[in-house]
Structures are given as C-alpha cells and as structure tokens.
Amino acid sequence: MLDLILQTCVNALYASSYTALMAVGLVLIFGVMGIINFAHGELLMVGAYVVFFLYATFGWPFPLAVAGSIVIVALIGVLMERALFKPMRGNPLGGLIMSVGALFILQVATVDIAGLGLAKNIPPAYDGSVALFGIETLTLPRQRLIVMVAATAGLVLLWLFLTRTKLGWALRACAQDPEAAALQGISLDRTALIAMVIGAAFAGGAGALLAPIVQVTPYMGHAYVVTAFIVIIVGGVGSLEGAVVASVIFTFFDTFVTTFIDGSTAAILGLLLMLVVLVVKPTGLFGSAEKA
C-alpha cells in the first residue's frame, strides 16, 4: 500500500510539471494582455506535431527537435500577438474571438498537413525507467523524468527572468497594473510580445516534451487547456506562484482519485474542488482581491 501511495505521488508530481507550464503561460498572457487564450491548447498540439515531424519523421535528435518546436511555436505566438491580439488592445473580448479563430485554423491546418487517423506515435527518445530514491518499486520512466526536469528548469528560468531582470520587472508591473505600467513608460506592445512569446514557448515546449508520451492528435489541446483553466482559477487571480502551486494541488488530487476511485469520478470531483475553493476563498489560493 505504501508503495502504491508513493508511486501515485510520483505520478502526480510528473503530471503537475507540464500542467504548470500550461497554466503559467495562460496566466502570463492573461495578466499582461487581459486575453484568455483559447488557442493555448492548440499551441501545445502544434509543439507536439513539430516534434513528430522533426524527431520521428526527419530523425533530428530529440533535444534539437524540442528546441525547434519551441522556436516554431514561439513564432506562431509572435504572429498571433502582432496580427490578432495587438489590434485588439483594450478589447479583451475581441482578443477572445481572435483566439477562437486561431484555434479553428490551427486544428484544420494540422489535419490537412498531418492527416487524421490514429494518433501520431512518437517513439521515446529515452528508454526505460529509473528507480527513485533507491526504492526499486518506485519508478519513473526516463522520458517522463525529462519532462519533469525540463519543466522545472523552464519555470525556474522564468522566475529568475521575472525577478532579476529589468524586462522581467516591467512584465510583472504590466501584469499587475497595465495602466500604471504605461504611466511609468513601459511599452505595453513590447511586454505583450514577450508575454506571448514566453506563453507560447512554454505551451510548445510542453507539447514537444509530451509528444512521445501522450496521444498526439489535432484535437488533443482541449483536455490540457481545460485542466489549465481550472488550475488558474484555483491558483488565484493573476498569480504566477498560485498557478504553480495549484498545478501541484490539483494534479495530486486528480491522480489520487484516479488511482483509488476511478478516472471518471476524478473528472467531476476536480471541478467540484474548484467550486469549493471559490466558496471558501473566492480569490483563489494566491489571488489578491483587487485584481480581476
């Protein structure tokens, strides 16, 4: 039984790593631009497909394919920001519609380019499992370990960027209060672009890392974005730290219920958890009351 509990903790930690990547990106985009990016799951999907082509089809080394994927998805992010979101400054609903439009286009383009049949299969780049903490029964597949390590590294880098650099500081200022930031002479166009690049890169990176592990289909993004939505609500309004902590809490809850009851119950209870958090602490775990 202890084995099972420990293994479930490991499973949950792994799941929280990529969930946090998605949630943090969404919060960042929302914080700076005020836009809920509905196409965020599709950015993850594109990331996975780029790995399918570069790594599984053209035989690039996996790390290089992931890097390629991050670059391509970040570029899509730049394109979305400049062509779709920038004209919608001060019109968050317009931005929402733009992201819905982008969602449709990305899905259809993927179906056209890569076909729609069985999910794409991408062989793992790293075989086998590692035993954790010297416990033989407690294992994590190497490929998943890579996801965890890379995701954690990405989040730490982001944190350093936000707290140690001037640009990062400007970004946080914008996320907290765009108007005040503008008064301080911070260019919203520039911070919005950076937020979008980081958000897209994180989503693309998550998709790229997950590609050998999950089912890669043109419609895969939906499940991830829904989880990320719940997580950012639980985490609290506009809080990056909250998004990370909530990812851990939510995935632990979901993984334990999945293991000890069943998956379809976990889906309902996860949503109820979110509603309960709202009743008990309306601003989420880390949210401030003013920001909305």
Next chain:
Amino acid sequence: MAHEARLGWLLAFAFACVAPNFLSVSMRDVALYMLLYIVVAQSFRMITLTGDWSLGHVVTMGVGAYASALLVKKLGFSVWIAMPSAALVGALIAYILSFPLFRLKGNYFLIGSFAAGEAIRLTWFKYRDPFGGPTGILRIPAPELTVPGLGTLDFSDWSLFYYLALGFTVLCLWLMWRLERSRIGLTLNAIHWRDLLAESVGVDVRRYKTLAFVIASFFAAFAGAMFSHYLGSANPNQFGLAVMLYVLVWVIVGGTRTFAGPVIGTVLLTALSEILRVVGVDEYRPAIYGIILILTILFLPQGLESLPGRVRDWCARRKGVVPAA
C-alpha cells in the same frame, strides 16, 4: 433612428413568417434551431450587460432540455407544463451556481462558469439513471394541443413547431427588451460601466448580477426545453464547448452594445455556416469560419451591428468631401 429600428424588427418578423416558403426541408430545421438560438444568444447578452461573460450558458440550455424531458418521461408532466418548469429548474440551478461564481469577475468568471458547466455535463455523462449517460435521453415527445372543434394539433409537425418557436422567440425578445429598458436593465448597465460607483450609491451589485444571471438562465433553459422537444433527444455532447463557442462567437461578432447585435450575429453566422456547407469544403469549414471571424473583428471591432453606422459615416464623409473638391 428608433423608427428605423422598429421598421427593421417588423421586416425581420415578416420575413421570418414567410421564410419557410422559400426554404428546403433541411433548411427549415436550420431556421427553427436558429430561432431558439436567438433566444439563447440574446439572453447571453443579458449576462454580459453587467460586464460578465459566462461559458456555461449552453449547458444551462441543456439543463432545460434534460429537465423538461425527464419531467415528461419520468413524472408524466404535460409538455406544456414541463417546458416552463424546466426553465425554472434552469433558473434555480443558475441561482445555486451564482454563489461560487459571482465571487469571480471578468475573465475569471468566464472560466469559472465554464468549469461549473462542465461539472454539470459530466454528471449527465456519469449518471445513467436518470440522465441516460452518453446516450442521453431519446424519444422525447413533441407537444400536442387539443383545440375544441379543430381536433388535436401535433407539434411534431414541422410547420406548427416553427410558428410555435417563432412566437416563443418574439415573446422572449420582447420581454428581454422591456427588461432592459426597465429600472433593472438600467441598473445592470450602470454596474457594467461603474461597478464601484454603483455600489457606493447603494446598489447591491451582487444581487443585480445574480438577477441577470438567473433571468438569462431561465430564457436559455426554456429555449433548451423547446429544442429537445423538437429534436426528440438530449445528450451531453449537444451542449458542449463546441456549441458554446459558436454562441459566444455569434454574440461577439454580432455585437453586444445594442439589442439587435446578438440577433444579427446569430442569423448571419448561421447563414454563413450553411453557405460554407453548400460550397462543399467540409473539413476546411472551421478554418474558413475562423478566418471570417478574425476579419470581422479586425474591421468591425464593435461587431456587425456597427456596420450600418460605419456605412452611414462613410457616406457622410464622402458627401462632405465631394463638394469641397
């Protein structure tokens, strides 16, 4: 202006009355569903009046569909009683959900309402008794009406149901219009623009938001009940995110500043979708739809409703320019 608007509504109504004569069998269905979706879109706008955007509105429509079907099939209600009762169920559930949801604002309310809706939808999926699981509820009867001297009118007949839906839609639109012009509607608008100010002059913002949410849910649930009694079935898939996104798009592309916006959006975009079908690019349809959405919002950020004004401005400017040259 008011005169023009009234004329516009009258023309639209007249057109809706005669439209079936020009439509093929399948297009008549599309028209009928469109009438009901106009009610859903318009009631959606009522929530947006307070500045909040819900993504649970189509699920609320589903609550009406399921409630009405179950009242008829399990409890033996007459369809005529079941439909308004189902609308009340929708309003009640909205009221319960308002407690957690109205602790959120803006985009977070949007996501919160989506999650709440998903919880309801998953419940339909999971609990086969009474909701029928993924299959949903089948063979939901259409209403019947016994008129002395005329015999029994069977509303499973398309044309009868169409005019029933038309009457229903006109009534709902009229009620919502009156509501918006009433003190309640003005207060809702005040909340939208000056949340804190409204509060400081003694308006209970939360109460008014809840009121708008509950009333809007009543209309959506009613439309959902009508929908299921015509279609004959209700299932979780029918009220999922895909349809919600369509309604959202109709309302925003139509424009939310005026009462006509959601109606225009629903009508024109439904027509667009059907035109794309006829053109025959099935698997590319969503992408073309997406591109048109993007272009519309780019050039008409306030929605299609702002088009006539734009055109008028443009004409005026042209007239202004020509004499000068």
Next chain:
Amino acid sequence: MSKIRKGMKRRQFLGTAASAAAFTAPYVKRGHAAETVRIGFNAPVTGDVAAWGLPGLYGCEIWAEKLNAAGGINVGGTTYNVELVSYDNEYLSDKALTGAKQLVLEDGVKIVLQLGGTDALATAEFMTKNKMLSSTLVPSDLSPETTYLVAPCEVHPLYNSTGVEWLARNKPELKTVAMVTQDDTIGRPSVALYRAAFEVTGMELVHDSFFDLATTDFAPIMTAMLASKPDVLCFDTAYPDFINLLNEQAFLQGYEGTIISCTLDNYPVIMEKTSAAFLEGHIFQFPDFDDQALNQPQINFKNANDFYAEYTARYPGSWNAVSWEYAAILELWKTAAEKAGSVEPDPVLEAMKAGGKGDHAFGPASWWGEELFGINNALVGAWPVVQMQNGKATIVEYGDIPTWWEKAKDATIKHFEELGEMWYQRT
C-alpha cells in the same frame, strides 16, 4: 453538402500535386453508365470525433472511384455510377437530423452511412418513418423500433468474446483480470460483454473501472490496475490511441503477463515503444489489413490489400479501423442491390437480410440480435482471434459467436442490464 467531386476539388484546389494525377482518372465518364445512384454519408468530418468519420469518408471515396472506374454497379440490367454525398454532422444530434433530412429528402440518396451513437440515435426515428436504409458502426444503437438501421460490419462488442474464449481454452492457468476502458457508448457495452465472458470462463475480475474520455496520462490508471496483481490485463474496447498508451504504461511499470484487448492498431509503433517480447502473445480481434490472408475468397472485401495500399498512399497518416468499415458496408450494400435488382432501400434491405444470412467482411454470417438488441439487424458471424506471434499479428482461429452466445446468454444480459445498456433500459 458536398458531392464526391468535392474530393477532387478539395485536394487539387489546394494544389496537392502528388495525388492529383491519381485522382482524375476515375472521373472520366464511361459512355454506357448513364444512371447515377447516390449514397449518403452522415458522420463527423470536423470536430473532436472527426477521427471516426473523415477517414471513413476517404475510404468511401476510394471505394466509389474504384467501382466507377470498373464500370459502376449493374442492377437489374441498368448500370449505375455511384455518387457519394456527404454531410458533416459534427457529431451533434441536431446537425445529424438536419443532415439526414437533406440527404434523404433533397438529395435522394438510397442508403445513409452513419458513425453510430449520437448521430444514428438521433436519426433512427426519421429513417424508419421515411423507410430509408441506414447503417451504424455501433450495434447497441439497435432496438425493436430501428427497423431500417443495420449494423452489418462491426458486431461490437460481441466478437470480443472470441478472444476471451481462446484465452481460457489455451491458457487455463490464468485466473485473475484487471480491466479498464473509457466511460462512453463504446466502452460501456464492451465492459458488460467482457464481464460476462470472464464470468462464464470462471476468471475473476480483480480490478474493473472506467476512466474519463479526456484522460491524458495513463500512469495512475496503470498503477491502480497493477496494484491488484492480475494475471491478465484487459484494455477492453478502449480507443486504439488509449490502448497504445495503456500498453506503454504496462511495459514501463514492469508488467510481463498476458494482455487482451479489442484492437492493437499500429502495433509496430507500440513495439517500438515497448518491446517485441512484451507484445508477444497479446490477444486482440483485428487482423492486419495488408495481411495476405484477407485476399482469400471467403473474405467479402475485394482487394483488401490494394485498398489499403491506395488509401495509405493517398491519405498518409489517416488510416484507422473506420477507413475500411464504412466502405465494407457499401460493399455489402452493392452485393444486396445486385441481388435485389434494385437500388431502392426496401428491396435492398430485403435482399440483404434474405434467409437471415449475409456476407460479412470476414465471411458468411447471420442476421442476429433479437435477444440482445431486440431486433435481428446485426450481422454476426465468425470473427478472427488474433495473437501477436513472432512480432506479427497472426489469426489463430475464427471464433464462433453464436455458440458462445448459447452458453453466455444469461450472463451477458445480466451484465448489460447492470450497466443499463439494454435497449429497454434507455431513458
């Protein structure tokens, strides 16, 4: 609405040059084929269920082209070209019904192919009222009222019993089973059937649960399954992509026992992700479509190998089970129309079901279903039991479903009722 010409428009219009040359040839009009018969396709082509519709539409297009190129179909002395008319129902009930009305009342099609579940259930009443022959890939859509709805290809989940029977006979030492699948219209009847099949063979279910359709990570699910220390893992009729991921998880978490499931699509890739030794002995129900054995005369899918080759060349990356299943139904329809000497739905249906026998894709079969579906509209015959042997899917026997049914009838109905899956339990 879009006609088969759409296929041409679609790709050529976008300038996919590679397939263009192959495309034009079948459309050249043959002088003598003056008449046209229309076939309706009403299934999801966009949206997240499109993977079970669009590949099928591709398959039907290839089938129709090949048929027309070979001179069409000869019915009662008249030669017809077939024309495919498709309607994307987005897997929504309202669209499915609208689509049905358009296809039947406006386009004048003679048969409507549907995915099953949401779309077939929404249109069943309309089809019966209009006496229109229609098909589903989900036999549990059938009920006594659906007299014009047939399930002539997949007798899911009944054929799954053949794998369990084979396992019980050949590996009697295996006693305990852990089973999971997704909670939906495919998963639930399948679970009911596997429960019954294990029960009649005396195997014990030590883990039995559903997972959510939106599941992305199967590690926790596998952890829970393996915690019950089973002799056999059963992945049921989980969707092929799910089965893929479940296999991978079982491998990664160190499972070495036997696995049984409905499908093992794309197993070379699974093997790449796991190992040949891991997959060895795996039992499932679908042979390779490029298997030479499918060219034998009792197989009622003409030139299966060619079809597969053409399909994968034209639509790379889009092959799955439905790629051939809709087309297999058309093959059955064609045979019936030729026999009936008419393309009208009533005589075709009659010819199809004549004598209670029919030609299933995998050989001769009987129209069956009264006891389970309330109507004899499912075509049930022999179904292959396939085992991984030396890294290749190998047909080990053709299981006999009717004989099994006699033995397991009561248990099956009991388990169907427990899950609320019998037709008379529907709300």
